[in-house]
Amino acid sequence: MFRNIAxxxxxxxxxxxxxxxxxxxxxxxxxxxxxxxxxxxHVNQESVKRLTAELGLDQPVYVQFLKYIFGAARGDFGTSYxxxxxxxxxxxxxxxxxxxxxxxAAMVAWTIGITAGIFAAVRKNGILDHLFMGFSLLxxxxxxxxxxxxxxxxxxxxxxxxxxxxxxxxxxxxxxAIALGWNSAGSIxxxxxxxxxxxxxxxxxxTAAAKGRGRVxxxxxxxxxxxxxPVVTMMALQISSLLSGAVITETIFSIPGIxxxxxxxxxxxxxxxxxxTVLFTTVIVIAGNLLADCLYAVLDPRIREAx
Amino acid sequence: xxxxxxxxxxxxxxEALAAELGEADTIGSKLHRLASExxxxxxxxxxxxxxxxxxxxxPLLTPYGFAxxxxxVRLQNPSAAHWLGTDELGRDELTRLLYGARVSLLVGVVPTxxxxxxxxxxxxxxxxxxxxxxxxxxxxADVMLAFPSLLLALVIMYILGxxxxxxxxxxxxxIDWAGVARVVRSQTLSLRESQYVEAxxxxxxxxxxxxxxxxxxxxxxxxxxxFTLNIPGAxxxxxxxxxxGIGVQPPGCSWGLMADTGRTYLTSHPxxxxxxxxxxxxxxxxxxxxxxxxxxVLDPYMNRR
Numbered sequence: 001m002f003r004n005i006a007x008x009x010x011x012x013x014x015x016x017x018x019x020x021x022x023x024x025x026x027x028x029x030x031x032x033x034x035x036x037x038x039x040x041x042h043v044n045q046e047s048v049k050r051l052t053a054e055l056g057l058d059q060p061v062y063v064q065f066l067k068y069i070f071g072a073a074r075g076d077f078g079t080s081y082x083x084x085x086x087x088x089x090x091x092x093x094x095x096x097x098x099x100x101x102x103x104x105a106a107m108v109a110w111t112i113g114i115t116a117g118i119f120a121a122v123r124k125n126g127i128l129d130h131l132f133m134g135f136s137l138l139x140x141x142x143x144x145x146x147x148x149x150x151x152x153x154x155x156x157x158x159x160x161x162x163x164x165x166x167x168x169x170x171x172x173x174x175x176x177a178i179a180l181g182w183n184s185a186g187s188i189x190x191x192x193x194x195x196x197x198x199x200x201x202x203x204x205x206x207t208a209a210a211k212g213r214g215r216v217x218x219x220x221x222x223x224x225x226x227x228x229x230p231v232v233t234m235m236a237l238q239i240s241s242l243l244s245g246a247v248i249t250e251t252i253f254s255i256p257g258i259x260x261x262x263x264x265x266x267x268x269x270x271x272x273x274x275x276x277t278v279l280f281t282t283v284i285v286i287a288g289n290l291l292a293d294c295l296y297a298v299l300d301p302r303i304r305e306a307x
Numbered sequence: 308x309x310x311x312x313x314x315x316x317x318x319x320x321x322e323a324l325a326a327e328l329g330e331a332d333t334i335g336s337k338l339h340r341l342a343s344e345x346x347x348x349x350x351x352x353x354x355x356x357x358x359x360x361x362x363x364x365x366p367l368l369t370p371y372g373f374a375x376x377x378x379x380v381r382l383q384n385p386s387a388a389h390w391l392g393t394d395e396l397g398r399d400e401l402t403r404l405l406y407g408a409r410v411s412l413l414v415g416v417v418p419t420x421x422x423x424x425x426x427x428x429x430x431x432x433x434x435x436x437x438x439x440x441x442x443x444x445x446x447x448a449d450v451m452l453a454f455p456s457l458l459l460a461l462v463i464m465y466i467l468g469x470x471x472x473x474x475x476x477x478x479x480x481x482i483d484w485a486g487v488a489r490v491v492r493s494q495t496l497s498l499r500e501s502q503y504v505e506a507x508x509x510x511x512x513x514x515x516x517x518x519x520x521x522x523x524x525x526x527x528x529x530x531x532x533x534f535t536l537n538i539p540g541a542x543x544x545x546x547x548x549x550x551x552g553i554g555v556q557p558p559g560c561s562w563g564l565m566a567d568t569g570r571t572y573l574t575s576h577p578x579x580x581x582x583x584x585x586x587x588x589x590x591x592x593x594x595x596x597x598x599x600x601x602x603x604v605l606d607p608y609m610n611r612r
Contacts, residue, residue: 018450026462141592143543145550145566146584149573157574244455248547252570262458263551266465274465278458286453 005294012286019282020072024065027271068275077276082268087276090261095280097167098257101180101249102242104173108181109188109242110235114228116185117192122219124197132189139186144245148179148252167255180249184238191234196227233296240288244281337528337604348600351593358590362408371399373406374558382576391582394565395572400579403560404586410561411590415542419483423534426487427526431518433488434495445492448485456482460544464553483537490533491526498522528605535598539591546587562587 035051036043052058056067071078077087116132123129155175156164163172199205200223208218247259254260258277265274342349361368377397385392391400433444451459459482498504499522507517548554549563557564562583569579 014446015449015453018446019453022450022454023462026466029466137592137595138588141539141595142588143546143550143563143566143584143591145547145563145570146581146588149566149570149577149580149584153573153577241455244458247457247461248551251551262461263553266461266553269465274462278454278462281455281458282453285455289453 004297008290008293012290015286016283017069019286020069020279021065023275023278023282024068027275028061028064072279077279078272080265080270080273082265082270082273087272090273091258091276091280094256094258094261097255098243098246098250098259100167100173101176101246101255101257102239104177105179105181105184105242105246105249106235106239108177109184109238112181113185113188114192114231116189117231118196118219118224120189120193121196121200129193133193136186136189139182139189142182144179144183144248145252147182148175148249151175151179152252165252165254167253167257172253176249176253176255179252180242180246184242188231188234188238192227192231195230196223199223199227202226229296229299232299233292236288236292236295240285243284243288341600341604345600345603347596351596351600354589354593355597358408358586359412361405362412365402365405365409369399369402369405371402373403373560374398375402382572384576385578392576392578394569394579400565400582403565404562404582407560407562407565407583408586408590410555410559411542411545411587414545414561415538415590415594419534419537419541422483422537423487423530426484427491427523427530429484430488430491431495431523431526434492435499435514435518435522441492444488448488451482451485452489454482456540457544457547460548461551461553464548483541486537487530487533490529494526494529495522498525532598532602532605535594535601539594539598542587542591542594 035048035055035057039047039051049058056064059067068078075088077091079086080090083090113136116136120129120132152164152175155162162174166172196219200219205218205223208222213222243258245259246255246257247263249255250257250260251263258281262274262277262281264270265277365373375398377393379397380389380393381395381397383389383393383397389399389401391404394400394403429444429448433441463481495518504517504521507521512521545554545561546563546566549561550567552567555561555564557568565583566580566587569576569581569583572579
């Protein structure tokens, strides 16, 4: 198992390098001079040259890339053109907000998704099944901003039960967490249902029933343990997608997280900040995928014992 | 005489067996089965066709232009003259919804076709050639799949710049081809070992002919399913970017942009942002149902996975 995990870890290194190279190259194919963009068109050539040298943009591209990659390995993503602060510093401030939002959304998605999936499987083809699966399909098909606006309208504006936006205190995260987690809850519910239905067909479930075990006992003690294996992997994968997908939710609810930082970077044409946010988020996604693989290997004895 | 008749008897038996196993089904007969068995998929198809026709014939269906302003009737509630009311500039909401459908459907369908073609060609080459070609193509695909898609789309929009954002559809193929290539590659790998490919190889058929005449047609059912299931992602991605103000720019109209501008009036005129949001949800839901239905009849193996 450890050999498999080590192999998987090693496989991520070229992917990380590829991601860094791609982001670097993509942001350098933009036509025009960055210094001119920053200073405006009516500035003398001398000043443009000086700024280009200060930013290190007069060096060969491969030197710029090597400097960038070694810097990024040490956590140095450069300085934001627009905010004139280190990108590392900005990411450090923004990351906790995104983590809080993603974890809260994950809690919503897992609690609703797993509960709905179990009830739907137990009551297969019943009213509850159709109701929960209908909702899960709606969850998958609704844009995040739609869920966010509906919740803002009813919970914050009509009922005035929760804050409309902001990131102060636990209550301000409730609506954003539901908005962001709603979509993932749909996928989790569908996965839990199909996995549990498949497990309930297994011979060992019949054996447990023949031994006189009750329906609830069979589901909780025997079926769920195996049925939740793929769900756990999906949950680990979702954490990274929630972290990276918080862009819209953070923008709607004015949460100063990484997604909002990326949108600001685009509006301000701030290359180092955009590069930093995208690379940082991609590293988290890759780490999340790696964690999901390792978790699956640890949880599933068939993979754990495979040589 | 016996010798002559026995092969035909064998062929008939094999055909009968294939028909019994459902292997003799053509795509046409499978689609016919879908139409008769899965009513939800049929209704979804009807919804998509209806919205597409409404988008195409929008100028005939509404007397207003999508950018036509009339400040005297700004922020009106639904009425006989304006069925869904008017926005903050007095533009007819229903008209903008109809014209917005053009962007959503176009951005959903065109880039998905491009990503399908790109992914299919690269997947076929990777699977058939193997070796370094396969390694290089699949590692690039891994890199693309590692990116959070919305962030990568934002970077591509940044590169295109504000002036070129009408080419919104350009971003999607860069991202989606990788998933398609993976599916096609895995199918090519198994088809490459099949007897008919071996037979074609042994009689000296050119590699390109084997790839495009013998292997590719077998990947088509999966590609149709992937096509239908990738469209909702492209539509949601476009609407999200327009919502963030990085996609379609005013005075153009897209459902995401309408939802964003309507958000300012959410408390007083919720219809302005909810109508385009519901439209997005309906189209995405319809494509999801259709994709599920097609998967059931065209690619039961993929469904089981």
